[in-house]
Amino acid sequence: MSDPLPDDLRRAPKVLLHDHLDGGLRPQTIIELADSVGYEGLPAKDADALGTWFRESADSGSLPRYLETFDQTLAVMQTRDGLFRVASECAQDLAADGVVYAESRYAPEQHLVRGLTLEGVVEAVNAGLRDGEAKAAAAGHPIRVTALLTAMRHAANATEIARLAIRYRDEGVSGFDIAGAEAGFPPTRHLDAFEYLQRENFHFTIHAGEAFGLPSIWEAIQWCGADRLGHGVRIVDDITVDGSPFSEWLEGQTDDPEALTALELDRVRLGRLAAYVRDKRIPLEMCPSSNLQTSAAVSIAHHPITLLRRLRFRVTLNTDNRLMSATSMTREATLLCDEAGWTLEDLRWVTINAMKSAFIPFDERLALIDDVIKPGYAALGQAAPVA
Numbered sequence: 408m409s410d411p412l413p414d415d416l417r418r419a420p421k422v423l424l425h426d427h428l429d430g431g432l433r434p435q436t437i438i439e440l441a442d443s444v445g446y447e448g449l450p451a452k453d454a455d456a457l458g459t460w461f462r463e464s465a466d467s468g469s470l471p472r473y474l475e476t477f478d479q480t481l482a483v484m485q486t487r488d489g490l491f492r493v494a495s496e497c498a499q500d501l502a503a504d505g506v507v508y509a510e511s512r513y514a515p516e517q518h519l520v521r522g523l524t525l526e527g528v529v530e531a532v533n534a535g536l537r538d539g540e541a542k543a544a545a546a547g548h549p550i551r552v553t554a555l556l557t558a559m560r561h562a563a564n565a566t567e568i569a570r571l572a573i574r575y576r577d578e579g580v581s582g583f584d585i586a587g588a589e590a591g592f593p594p595t596r597h598l599d600a601f602e603y604l605q606r607e608n609f610h611f612t613i614h615a616g617e618a619f620g621l622p623s624i625w626e627a628i629q630w631c632g633a634d635r636l637g638h639g640v641r642i643v644d645d646i647t648v649d650g651s652p653f654s655e656w657l658e659g660q661t662d663d664p665e666a667l668t669a670l671e672l673d674r675v676r677l678g679r680l681a682a683y684v685r686d687k688r689i690p691l692e693m694c695p696s697s698n699l700q701t702s703a704a705v706s707i708a709h710h711p712i713t714l715l716r717r718l719r720f721r722v723t724l725n726t727d728n729r730l731m732s733a734t735s736m737t738r739e740a741t742l743l744c745d746e747a748g749w750t751l752e753d754l755r756w757v758t759i760n761a762m763k764s765a766f767i768p769f770d771e772r773l774a775l776i777d778d779v780i781k782p783g784y785a786a787l788g789q790a791a792p793v794a
């Protein structure tokens with residue numbers, strides 16, 4: 408396929424597996440919700456300035472400092488109305504961006520400050536997602552959004568959150584996740600929760616291989632049994648080029664924006680863990696812009712996603728936190744096309760990868776691939792249908 412046009416990138420059907428509900432609020436909504444609950448701690452009172460504050464503060468170079476910005480969004484997500492509105496707008500914003508299926512994740516335990524119960528939180532978010540889906544469909548952008556419940560890796564209640572996910576598995580919750588600071592909090596701390604979920608035949612993903620390397624990925628897969636990896640970008644630590652570690656090789660390539668697209672693949676070797684991840688088709692939920700902000704990658708051109716895509720790992724493209732990265736799926740796709748040589752064919756491939764890797768039932772995934780994604784891509788480059 409030829410170079411994509413900007414309009415194609417916006418219209419292309421997209422699938423988003425890794426997007427934090429508390430990392431995707433509209434700045435104006437934060438201001439209005441802060442007003443309505445009497446929260447006075449916002450760092451800016453105007454939507455543009457607040458948006459800039461989030462992006463600049465998240466540009467911290469470290470995951471723990473990046474995560475501090477969530478205090479501000481969580482402050483306004485403590486009531487039923489606040490959660491409902493944020494969830495509804497999330498579904499509508501994703502749909503307007505061309506997303507046709509999304510999994511939105513959040514940690515229910517972070518929304519109890521003003522007296523909601525865990526169940527109350529999940530029900531408010533679910534109701535908001537349903538409202539957003541209905542509004543998006545009415546606006547001509549049908550979308551389906553399911554929720555993933557996240558437990559925080561530094562906390563000790565993962566099994567309680569896992570039980571909550573199972574309680575709502577037939578009511579809009581499709582999976583479970585753990586997130587938060589990675590170094591010092593290995594996923595095996597929460598083994599009980601993962602074993603419980605496996606016994607329940609449920610699905611889960613684990614943030615691993617973002618701020619910490621291979622041991623975290625290895626534990627997530629081989630001890631915890633993760634279905635997917637959140638980020639997983641550090642799997643390249645188990646890849647060599649001409650016998651040198653990938654990262655060392657990459658350091659010598661910073662002046663060459665085409666280094667990853669031009670690299671001959673017969674110079675590349677996978678270690679046992681990387682080979683396992685590829686052989687087992689373990690989905691990698693990759694989030695390029697977020698990784699630049701936390702220093703998990705140096706640039707879009709040199710982001711490992713391009714090599715991993717060429718090596719045919721089960722790569723998916725994601726936003727992580729649209730507010731903190733001032734991004735969208737269209738923007739992530741555009742960056743890869745502009746700076747890393749991606750084409751519409753690459754985007755179609757990651758979209759189908761993502762749909763295959765979703766936590767909804769197989770027949771529903773297949774229907775979205777056959778009835779929405781493939782026809783949507785086939786229609787690109789042609790005039791938009793008259794609404």
Ligand SMILES: O=c1[nH]cnc2c1ncn2[C@@H]1O[C@H](CO)[C@@H](O)[C@H]1O
Nearest residue numbers: 427474477512513514557586587614
């Ligand atoms: O990229 C990330 N890595 C690890 N944790 C994250 C990331 N983005 C957000 N969160 C954490 O997940 C919680 C629930 O959504 C957020 O509150 C934030 O603390």
Ligand SMILES: [Zn+2]
Nearest residue numbers: 586614637727
């Ligand atoms: Zn994340």
